[in-house]
Amino acid sequence: MLFQDIVFWVLSVLAIGASLGVVLVKDLFRAALLLVVVFIAVAGFFVLLSAEFLAVVQVLVYVGAISILIVFAIVLVRDIPGGGKDNHLKVVAATVAALLGALAIFVAFNSDFTDLDALEASNADVAAALTGTYNLDATEAVGDEFEDQYAVAPPEGEDGTQIGIFSNSTGAIGGLFIRDFVLPFEAVSVLLLAAMIGALALLRQREEDS
Amino acid sequence: MGTNFLDNSFFRNIYCNLSKSDDIRCSGGGWLGDGILPAGFEWLAFLITAVVMAMVLINLVLGSVLIFIWAERRLLGRFQSRSGPNRWGPYGTLTPVADAIKTMFKEDIVPTAADRWVFNAAPIVMMVPATMVLAVIPWGTGTFLADLNIGILFIIAITSLSTFAIVMAGWGSQNRYAMFGAMRAVAMLISYEIPMALSLLGVLMLAGSLSLVSVVNAQDVPFILVQPLGFLVFFIASIAEINRAPFDVAEAESELGAGYHSDYSGMKFGLFLNAEFMATILSAAVIVAVFLSGGRGWSFIPSQGWFIIKMIPVLFFIVWTRAAWPRMRIDQILTFAWKGLIILAFINVAVSAILSFVWPDPTMRELWFMVAINFGVLIVSVMAVGAWFGPQGASAPNMSHGDALPRPRPAGQPSGGDS
Amino acid sequence: MIGLGLLNGLIVTMKAAIRGPVTVQYPDRRVGLLGAARELGMSPFQFLVKRPKDAVKAAAGFATVEDKIAQGPRFRGQDFNWYEDRCTGCASCAKFCPLGIIEIVTSPSDTLKSQGEVYNIDVFDIDIGRCMFCGICVEVCPYDALHMGSGFELGTYERKDLVISVDALRTKKNTPSTWFRPQLEETAYNPHSGESRPWTEVGRHEQPTDEELNERWVDER
Amino acid sequence: MTLKSEPVIVNVGPQHPSTHGVMRLRVAFDGELVTDAEMIIGYLHRGSEKLAEERTFTQVVTLTDRMDYVAAMTNNQAYILAVEKLAGIEPTPRGVWLRMISAELQRIASHLIAIGFLMQDLGAMGTPLMYTMREREDIMDMFELMCGARITNSYHRPSGVFQDAPPELWPRLEAFLVEMPGRIDEYEQLISGNEIILSRMRGIGIISPEDMINASITGPMLRAGGVDWDIRHQQPYEYYDRVEFDRPIMDESDNYARYLVRVYEMRESLKILRQCIDQIEPGPARDPEVPFVIRPPKGDAYVPIEGPKGELGFYLVSDGGISPYRCKVRPPSLLNLTLLREMVIGLPMAAMIVTFGTVDINMGEVDR
Incomplete structure (x- = not known):
């Protein structure tokens, strides 16, 4: 698919360039904005992978919430806009980053992706959910009539699920969350709640301070 | 490329003329025969078609922005016992055009202390969500750019991008008033996204899909009747999201000058203005699609016409409230969102969940039952939350009414008697 | 009940919208088809049949009707009215102007037999760029020679154009404001009618005859 | 729980939409809080x-117009009363009634401006302002009939007013008196019960009556704090002892009370106007014997009147010449501002603007 290739390469360049910018740009505010670009590019990758629900959640959570918090923190703290001061950790940081990058490349090239395929096969529900084929068995095409296309709903399979690439993965993910993975899901929410309360407790001013 | 795009009749006509698509809906080719582009270039045909469609839609909406600006100014004039603009063109219709030309020719000033890149990028970023949301709105039967099955989530996610534009504008100006406006806007937008998303849950339960087209199709009874509480919360939250009165604290002209776009001039300011008006029109469009059954109506008017007819009262009400009500204070706005709207939205979610559990696949009669129950819930919950919210609002000491309102006493009377 | 006050606000604004605008459009008023027909004193239908071209223009919102604000006759306007026949060149106006913006230069007049009682006015400059239209110059004029005008449309491009010269005062059509001139008010004169007043009709008292002048200025000395 | 951020110093004004002119507030903000x-x-x-010292007593009237330029008539009145006291001039009865009529009309106009711009500070998009301006326009038209000018009136003269009111004025005044109570009810319907306005104005900007008396704050602001001090009643000047009127008093002393007292004072002013029309007597509006150039005997005189914004007084010293040796104004706007800092500390920015608006100042009078 030529079109998808083009999009993939554009997104890749964007993501890598922007993430380099996040690290190299001195102005923290601009770095935070570049981080947003990285997140959006990653959302684009999700779209390419036909996981459009994940893409939207990526935008909603990472762009709409987390980046805003980062930007908020930068804006609220003064004396940052000039950029951080130079320190003597440049060489160490570069070394660590290079090592980590090399490790990632090494892992990528030496992984046996057939294992992953096997895992995917074994946990077909997850994979199916991400690609929107969860609980789907009807693959037949719709009828020839052009009148059908004036109906605004996307064509549906016999059991009510939608077919096609952009099909209904949302419901499938939801189903997974509250059926198969309900315990981890709830555990994460408890963890987040604990983190929030902890943050509040840390930030709280002692009464004698004020 | 998704096949769903081809459900759009305009899109299909252009696309099938351009490419030799093997899609079943292009089986006869276009009117021009078998497609102009050679095989293997379906992606190019897709791109060209998408760009053409986007151009048409964006320009239509920009045109409607001009009409809306004119209509708003005329209406505000009437509400204020004035005439409104009436000099340029018939009944002043060309006034926005004149304003646009004036805006374009104004000097583009960048403050010396400004962060140039951020400052210049902010208006562009501001336009992004306004134009992207366009894509998923079903303007009528078969008239949409894309029917994403995550349409509503897409809208909520994309509109959060405008927060960045506002922060960038406020930060880039290096102006304290702009910064104040930006901080207020961000706090408000983040707060109101939550009730906005929660209020749509009831709709999603009824429609069973996140796609706006399916939501429209599911509305045999408009959801404003079935989900009155959801509508109320969504309407208030979307007015807040588009920074309109009484939630226009981000550009509160009596406090901050012009808020986050204080330092902008010329066409950059024009872009901000344009994006705000586009957001107003688009939020009206979303309300129509989600709560007022979109383009559905009696068939003697085309569905696109119904859509526009239904948008008019929504926009009218938005302008009307702007004329009638003063601005709320930012802390009150946030209190209102967290202590009022979110509670109302949760009540709505709970009631809708119970109702859709009782009637998983409602018939018409059951739908009308739901209407009655939901209106009861609306009245009870609004009064309960209002009564609770009134005395407890953070810095809103007293919103009580009637006999409790203080009245001056004549000078002779001693104080402390009845007052 | 919460929300009643908000509702009341909506009701008030809607009432105002139905009542229609109260603003005065200046200098002309845009009228629609109905307004244009009313201005011409015909029914809209008559208007459509008799003058279709104008009717279309009016329906498109291009028809204008001249509309002037109803000014009070006492309006203190900026085009001063000066009656040379009444002026003796005493320069009371210049003396009592709080801002000192009136400049008067006189020379002895040889035309009148009682010398020293009337002067030639060579310069009578009123710098209305600094004038605050208090009208004290008019109030102190003992011979009712200077009057306020009733205009307000003297926009200029340069400050020096804002100086009213003696020639401008001489050639101007005199429509004096009735401010501080009860004798004008008694004759029900309205300066906005455009009707000018001759110098004989604007004074508090009759113009003295030559005999009276001689008696007052020559014989008694 | 309180979180502190670093203080931000912002210059509110002199070019700011809500400083009612060219006032400058240097405000330190902690987040949104002052x-x-x-x-x-x-x-x-x-x-x-100073300018008054080199102008004749009558010429100074034109200067007083420009002090509180939304209440020129009351400024004229205060000054002329001081001149009359200084020179021992007895005004003609008709002149006094006309002065009272013009002053009460001006009080309504000034309160209309105060309410309209207060609502503008609250962010009401100009609607209440347009309504109040609509009614003020009636008053301005009446002023134009009376004295030929709308804002800088210079109507009052020692011993009366410079010219009797024209006959066209009376039907207009009558129509105004009939129409205005309904219009005030309309404002109340639009503003007084609005929940947003209530929540933004009630209980905010409170200041104690003792503090106000110590800072010599006067006018509606003081009466909104429960102190019955109205010079028209306590020390009647002109013919205010011949008319009946109430002084609306409130005990809350918050922004809402200050707003509401002004609304009720407009109603009382209408009552006074009605009685003035009933009691006005024919006769000359000005004593023709009083010359244009007055030479008061040596001495001094201070006359306070109840201006729309508070006690407005002129202190004049004469050395026997044609112009005042010293002219000192007691401007209510300036003195009412003295406690602004105490009122706004701790409030959010928006409430600060509203509190500033309820003080109802006029920079022309503050700076003179």
Whole structure:
């Protein structure tokens, strides 16, 4: 698919360039904005992978919430806009980053992706959910009539699920969350709640301070 | 490329003329025969078609922005016992055009202390969500750019991008008033996204899909009747999201000058203005699609016409409230969102969940039952939350009414008697 | 009940919208088809049949009707009215102007037999760029020679154009404001009618005859 | 729980939409909250008091127009009363009634401006302002009939007014008196019960009556704090002892009380106007014996009147010449501002603007 290739390469360049910018740009505010670009590019990758629900959640959570918090923190703290001061950790940081990058490349090239395929096969529900084929068995095409296309709903399979690439993965993910993975899901929410309360407790001013 | 795009009749006509698509809906080719582009270039045909469609839609909406600006100014004039603009063109219709030309020719000033890149990028970023949301709105039967099955989530996610534009504008100006406006806007937008998303849950339960087209199709009874509480919360939250009165604290002209776009001039300011008006029109469009059954109506008017007819009262009400009500204070706005709207939205979610559990696949009669129950819930919950919210609002000491309102006493009377 | 006050606000604004605008459009008023027909004193239908071209223009919102604000006759306007026949060149106006913006230069007049009682006015400059239209110059004029005008449309491009010269005062059509001139008010004169007043009709008292002048200025000395 | 951020210092004004002219407030903000405020005035100083020293007593009337330029008639009145006391001039009865009529009309106009711009400070998009301006326009038209000018009236003269009101004025005044109560009810319907306005104005900007008396704050602001002090009643000047009127008093002393007292004072002013029309007597509006150039005997005189914004007084010293040796104004706007810092500390920015608006100042009078 030529079109998808083009999009993939554009997104890749964007993501890598922007993430380099996040690290190299001195102005923290601009770095935070570049981080947003990285997140959006990653959302684009999700779209390419036909996981459009994940893409939207990526935008909603990472762009709409987390980046805003980062930007908020930068804006609220003064004396940052000039950029951080130079320190003597440049060489160490570069070394660590290079090592980590090399490790990632090494892992990528030496992984046996057939294992992953096997895992995917074994946990077909997850994979199916991400690609929107969860609980789907009807693959037949719709009828020839052009009148059908004036109906605004996307064509549906016999059991009510939608077919096609952009099909209904949302419901499938939801189903997974509250059926198969309900315990981890709830555990994460408890963890987040604990983190929030902890943050509040840390930030709280002692009464004698004020 | 998704096949769903081809459900759009305009899109299909252009696309099938351009490419030799093997899609079943292009089986006869276009009117021009078998497609102009050679095989293997379906992606190019897709791109060209998408760009053409986007151009048409964006320009239509920009045109409607001009009409809306004119209509708003005329209406505000009437509400204020004035005439409104009436000099340029018939009944002043060309006034926005004149304003646009004036805006374009104004000097583009960048403050010396400004962060140039951020400052210049902010208006562009501001336009992004306004134009992207366009894509998923079903303007009528078969008239949409894309029917994403995550349409509503897409809208909520994309509109959060405008927060960045506002922060960038406020930060880039290096102006304290702009910064104040930006901080207020961000706090408000983040707060109101939550009730906005929660209020749509009831709709999603009824429609069973996140796609706006399916939501429209599911509305045999408009959801404003079935989900009155959801509508109320969504309407208030979307007015807040588009920074309109009484939630226009981000550009509160009596406090901050012009808020986050204080330092902008010329066409950059024009872009901000344009994006705000586009957001107003688009939020009206979303309300129509989600709560007022979109383009559905009696068939003697085309569905696109119904859509526009239904948008008019929504926009009218938005302008009307702007004329009638003063601005709320930012802390009150946030209190209102967290202590009022979110509670109302949760009540709505709970009631809708119970109702859709009782009637998983409602018939018409059951739908009308739901209407009655939901209106009861609306009245009870609004009064309960209002009564609770009134005395407890953070810095809103007293919103009580009637006999409790203080009245001056004549000078002779001693104080402390009845007052 | 919460929300009643908000509702009341909506009701008030809607009432105002139905009542229609109260603003005065200046200098002309845009009228629609109905307004244009009313201005011409015909029914809209008559208007459509008799003058279709104008009717279309009016329906498109291009028809204008001249509309002037109803000014009070006492309006203190900026085009001063000066009656040379009444002026003796005493320069009371210049003396009592709080801002000192009136400049008067006189020379002895040889035309009148009682010398020293009337002067030639060579310069009578009123710098209305600094004038605050208090009208004290008019109030102190003992011979009712200077009057306020009733205009307000003297926009200029340069400050020096804002100086009213003696020639401008001489050639101007005199429509004096009735401010501080009860004798004008008694004759029900309205300066906005455009009707000018001759110098004989604007004074508090009759113009003295030559005999009276001689008696007052020559014989008694 | 309180979180502190670093203080941000913002200059509110002199070019700011809500400083009612060219006032400058140097405000330290902690987030949205005001932690300190410094008032810097003088941007509109024109030296009126000094200018008065080289003008004749009648010419100074034109200067008083420009002090509180939304209440020129009451400024004229205060000054002329001081001149009359200084020179021992007895005004004609009709002149006094006309002065009272013009002053009460001006009080309504000034309160209309105060309410309209207060609502503008609250962000009401100009609607209440347009309504109040609509009614003020009626008053301005009446002023134009009376004295030929709309804002800078210079109507009052020692011993009366310079010219009797024209006969066209009376039907207009009658129509105004009939129409205005309904219009005030309309404002109340639009503003007084609005929940947003209630929540933004009630209980905010409170200041105690003792503090106000110590800072010699007067006018509606003081009466909104429960102190019955109205010079028209306590020390009647002109013919205010011949008319009946109430002084609306409120005990809350918050922004809402200050707003509501003004609304009720407009109703009382209408009552006074009605009685003035009933009691006005024929006769000359001005004593023709009083010359244009007055030479008061040596001495001094101070006359306070109840202006729309508070006690407005002129202190004049004469050395026997044609112009005042010293002219000192007691401007209510300036003195009412003295406690602004105490009122706004701790309030959010928006409430600060509203509190500033309810003080109802006029920079022309503050800086003179």
